[in-house]
Amino acid sequence: xxxxxxxxxxxxxxxxxxxxxxxxxxxxxxxxxxxxxxxxxxxxxxxxxxxxxxxxxxxxxxxxxxxxxxxxxxxxxxxxxxxxxxxxxxxxxxxxxxxxxxxxxxxxxxxxxxxxxxxxxxxxxxxxxxxxxxxxxxxxxxxxxxxxxxxxxxxxxxxxxxxxxxxxxxxxxxxxxxxxxxxxxxxxxxxxxxxxxxxxxxxxxxxxxxxxxxxxxxxxxxxxxxxxxxxxxxxxxxxxxxxxxxxxxxxxxxxxxxxxxxxxxxxxxxxxxxxxxxxxxxxxxxxxxxxxxxxxxxxxxxxxxxxxxxxxxxxxxxxxxxxxxxxxxxxxxxxxxxxxxxxxxxxxxxxxxxxxxxxxxxxxxxxxxxxxxxxxxxxxxxxxxxxxxxxxxxxxxxxxxxxxxxxxxxxxxxxxxxxxxxxxxxxxxxxxxxxxxxxxxxxxxxxxxxxxxxxxxxxxxxxxxxxxxxxxxxxxxxxxxxxxxxxxxxxxxxxxxxxxxxxxxxxxxxxxxxxxxxxxxxxxxxxxxxxxxxxxxxxxxxxxxxxxxxxxx
Ligand SMILES: *[C@@H]1O[C@H](CO)[C@@H](O)[C@H](O)[C@H]1NC(C)=O
Ligand SMILES: *[C@@H]1O[C@H](CO)[C@@H](O)[C@H](O)[C@H]1NC(C)=O
Ligand SMILES: *[C@@H]1O[C@H](CO)[C@@H](O)[C@H](O)[C@H]1NC(C)=O
Numbered sequence: 174x175x176x177x178x179x180x181x182x183x184x185x186x187x188x189x190x191x192x193x194x195x196x197x198x199x200x201x202x203x204x205x206x207x208x209x210x211x212x213x214x215x216x217x218x219x220x221x222x223x224x225x226x227x228x229x230x231x232x233x234x235x236x237x238x239x240x241x242x243x244x245x246x247x248x249x250x251x252x253x254x255x256x257x258x259x260x261x262x263x264x265x266x267x268x269x270x271x272x273x274x275x276x277x278x279x280x281x282x283x284x285x286x287x288x289x290x291x292x293x294x295x296x297x298x299x300x301x302x303x304x305x306x307x308x309x310x311x312x313x314x315x316x317x318x319x320x321x322x323x324x325x326x327x328x329x330x331x332x333x334x335x336x337x338x339x340x341x342x343x344x345x346x347x348x349x350x351x352x353x354x355x356x357x358x359x360x361x362x363x364x365x366x367x368x369x370x371x372x373x374x375x376x377x378x379x380x381x382x383x384x385x386x387x388x389x390x391x392x393x394x395x396x397x398x399x400x401x402x403x404x405x406x407x408x409x410x411x412x413x414x415x416x417x418x419x420x421x422x423x424x425x426x427x428x429x430x431x432x433x434x435x436x437x438x439x440x441x442x443x444x445x446x447x448x449x450x451x452x453x454x455x456x457x458x459x460x461x462x463x464x465x466x467x468x469x470x471x472x473x474x475x476x477x478x479x480x481x482x483x484x485x486x487x488x489x490x491x492x493x494x495x496x497x498x499x500x501x502x503x504x505x506x507x508x509x510x511x512x513x514x515x516x517x518x519x520x521x522x523x524x525x526x527x528x529x530x531x532x533x534x535x536x537x538x539x540x541x542x543x544x545x546x547x548x549x550x551x552x553x554x555x556x557x558x559x560x561x562x563x564x565x566x567x568x569x570x571x572x573x574x575x576x577x578x579x580x581x582x583x584x585x586x587x588x589x590x591x592x593x594x595x596x597x598x599x600x601x602x603x604x605x606x607x608x609x610x611x612x613x614x615x616x617x618x619x620x621x622x623x624x625x626x627x628x629x630x631x632x633x634x635x636x637x638x639x640x641x642x643x644x645x646x647x648x649x650x651x652x653x654x655x656x657x658x659x660x661x662x663x664x665x666x667x668x669x670x671x672x673x674x675x676x677x678x679x680x681x682x683x684x685x686x687x688x689x690x691x692x693x694x695x696x697x698x699x700x701x702x703x704x705x706x707x708x709x710x711x712x713x714x715x716x717x718x719x720x721x722x723x724x725x726x
Contacts, residue, residue, distance in 0.1 A: 205230060205565055206239040214241045214561055218548075220581070221557040222421035224440060225251035226548035228561060229461035231472065232569070233541050236465045244416035244549065246440060254400065256408055256415040257547035258446070259457035259464075259532045260525025264369050265471075265486070265509030266388050267453035268316050270376055272482030272508075273391045280379060285313035285485065292375045296346040299354075306358050312375065314358060315368040317490035317506045321354040323363045323717045327678070328352060328627040329370075329659035331450050337657075340450050342374035351627035353718030362494045362506060364714065366454040373453030384453055395477040396470055398463040405448050408458035415458065416549045418443035418529015420683035443529030443551075443682045450659045455527065461545050464534060468543035471521070472536045486510070487521070487538070499578035516570055524555050528660065528682045533558035535566060542569060551680075552687045556581070590687060597691040598667065598675045601712070609670040612696075614704065616649055619696055623707040623722035631655050631664070631707065631722055664692075672696045676709065 206228065218226055218241060225242030240251030274280055289297045289310050299307040306321060314320045333344035345367060356363065373384050380387055385403030393401045402408040408415050419440045448456040469475065474483040489505030489512050497503035497513075500520075504513035510521045518537050525532035531554025536543030544565050546558030560581045567577050598605075612619070616635045623631045636652040651666035651674070661681040666674045676692040690713050697706040705724050711717035 202232070202235055204235075204237045205568065206237050210564075211239070211241065213564065214239075217557050217560050217581070218242050221550075221553040221560075222423075222439070223548050223550045223554050223557045224419050225255075225416065226546055226554065226557060226561070227251050227253055227255050227257065227461040228544065228546045228558075229253060229465040230565060231465050231469045231536070231541070231543045236462070236469070238461055238465065244414055246417070246419070249414060251416065252414075253462045254413050254460050255547075256400065256402070256411060256413045256458050256460055257532060257549060258418070258448075258455075258525070258527040258530035259459050259547070260455045260527045260530060261366070262464075262523050262525035262532050262534050263451070263453060263455045263457040264316075265523060265534075266392060266457060266467075267369055267372055267376070267384070268486060268508035269478060269482065270384065270387050270391055270453075271312065271316065271372070272478060272485050274376065274379060275485075276479050276482060283312070283379070285316075286311050289315060289371065289375065293346060293371075293378055296343055296374065297371070298347070298350045300350055300352070303354055306354065310358055312372065313490055313508075315372050316508050318362050318364050318368065319359050319491040319506075320365060320368055321356040321358045321360070321363065322349070322352065322365050322368060323355045323715070324365055324713055325352050325367055325627070325717055326660060326713065327655075327658065327662060327711060327717075328625075328629070328720075329367065329450060330629055330657045331447070331659055332657040340659075342370050342377060342452055345370040345450070346374045348627040351625070353720075355716060355718050359491075362491050366451075369454035370450075370452055376453065385456070388457075392467075392477060393463075396463075396466045398459065398466050401457060401459040401463045403448070403456050403458075405445055405458070409445070413460060415445070416530075418445070418527070418549050418551070420529065420550060420685050420687075421553065423685050441683075446528055446682075451527075455525065457525075459547075461547050464532075464545040464547070465543075468534065468536045468545060469541075472538050472541050472543050474538070487512070499580060515566075516572060518570065520566070524559075526551055526555060528680055531555035531558060533562055535562050537566070540569070542566075551683050590689065594677065594686060594689055594691065597677070598669060601675050601691060601693050602669050602673065605670050605673070609668070612668060612672065613698060614702065616651060618702075619651055619704050621704070621724055622726035624725045625720055625722045628720050628722065629655060629657065630725070633666075633707070636665075666694065672698065678711075 225244050227240045229238035238253035240253055242251055244251045244255045275283055290308055310320050331340050333340050376384055400413050422439045422441055486508045489507050492505035493503035494506050495504050501514040504511050510523050513520050518539055520537055522535045528551055530549055532547045533555055534545045544562040548554035563580050620634050631653050633651055633653045636650050638647045638649050653664035662678050663681050665677045668674055672695050674694040676694045679686055679689045692712055693710040695708045696704045699705040707722040710719050
């Protein structure tokens with residue numbers, strides 16, 4: 174998925190002998206996945222607290238793959254055929270499905286520049302202030318994160334309507350009319366999962382079928398990607414083993430209290446997440462062997478995609494993206510791919526994250542070379558995957574050790590992020606008074622249900638301070654939760670001054686603050702002394718705009 178962040182987690186250099194399996198097909202070159210690499214891989218997993226990882230390399234005619242560590246604890250090993258959630262690496266498939274639709278005779282009127290409003294008229298409606306954007310945002314804008322909409326991930330719901338029916342892509346598209354944009358269209362890169370859900374709705378509307386079927390028939394079957402799925406139910410029914418997702422409890426790893434450790438090593442299990450709400454933004458479950466077939470197709474511009482389709486996929490459509498750190502310069506976004514210059518080559522890359530999983534994909538078309546990693550923790554799997562992929566890419570390109578960017582150190586996963594959270598109040602409220610004013614009302618009076626038509630119900634309660642959670646406090650404080658969130662989160666309020674608060678938001682299923690975020694919040698009181706509104710500015714990726722919830726209970 175997404176997003177955000179940095180590991181100075183304790184280096185425990187004690188790699189254990191773990192099951193791994195190597196596959197060699199094609200020519201007869203020496204596999205880079207040798208014993209030395211296996212030691213490096215196990216050390217990297219240990220450093221980043223990842224139970225297991227699968228990796229595949231495509232190099233000309235060769236495919237090499239291996240599994241390291243465990244797919245499911247205590248001892249089911251990762252193999253190249255282990256299933257993992259692919260998260261946002263799904264986006265490249267969604268874009269590729271559009272190339273096939275645009276190529277097909279069935280939709281001669283659809284191009285990359287077709288406005289979304291022309292394709293899903295009643296569903297692509299924006300707030301009145303964005304009339305121009307409503308008429309002019311195109312398919313290409315949605316697929317390259319340049320619409321002016323931020324993520325709004327915390328608005329995404331698994332249920333909609335008064336009947337609380339299961340979310341459809343149409344419901345998700347229809348939530349746009351209640352959401353703020355944060356930029357004019359096409360001026361800045363803002364990663365937005367919701368726009369890929371809108372794109373999924375377009376595809377499903379035009380083809381009249383489930384996107385999973387379109388992808389299987391158009392791409393996966395022709396490529397022989399038979400272990401690639403688009404729903405949790407299909408992945409669980411598959412012959413391949415679906416890896417369990419985990420989170421590492423950093424607070425227990427530094428604790429001497431062994432009863433705090435989960436599964437004997439600080440790992441907690443993440444329940445398998447349903448994928449119906451993720452669709453074209455992140456619903457793929459697959460193996461590194463299947464992804465190797467996909468990278469080979471992309472790197473070699475092979476069938477089942479046309480030459481025009483490959484060219485469209487690789488065309489950068491939004492720039493700049495990222496700081497360029499570690500690369501030769503800032504990148505761009507093509508259709509479902511980050512594009513970056515590196516040592517005279519162009520590298521296409523995309524990460525994918527889900528609660529409990531992280532996937533990284535890289536390919537270099539000029540060399541017919543690519544690497545994919547899949548592993549079973551959120552965030553840290555991407556850091557571990559990048560560390561391994563970069564070693565292989567730099568070895569392949571013959572980059573001298575001293576010229577290599579230190580991806581592992583740059584990421585300081587845990588400490589960097591915790592520091593960021595610790596100073597959150599200073600960042601959110603730099604001009605706050607030194608002598609904070611007390612809140613006007615007793616805490617209990619703020620408790621209630623606050624509603625926004627897209628962000629839905631936020632239920633605020635008083636936590637008496639006996640709370641668990643990693644931000645423990647002995648004082649009573651406000652906390653909040655929301656039903657039916659696609660990514661379930663918990664909200665903890667920290668009082669700043671008067672009616673102003675800082676809100677710390679963490680994923681419920683991986684509560685180690687690696688995905689933690691902050692928000693500014695203000696309660697607005699009516700003349701009757703009742704908290705009428707709760708105004709929150711979510712700060713993920715800068716700001717998500719201001720969301721005003723109305724008190725309903
Ligand atoms: C994986 O399982 C094996 C066998 O049970 C065990 O020895 C090893 O410590 C496990 N690895 C990890 C990373 O937990
Ligand atoms: C994938 O499944 C199809 C249809 O069942 C079969 O023809 C094909 O050989 C399979 N490919 C691989 C690589 O298993
Ligand atoms: C939101 O909360 C109100 C008040 O409890 C309730 O009537 C309403 O059904 C809830 N809406 C949703 C979408 O859950």
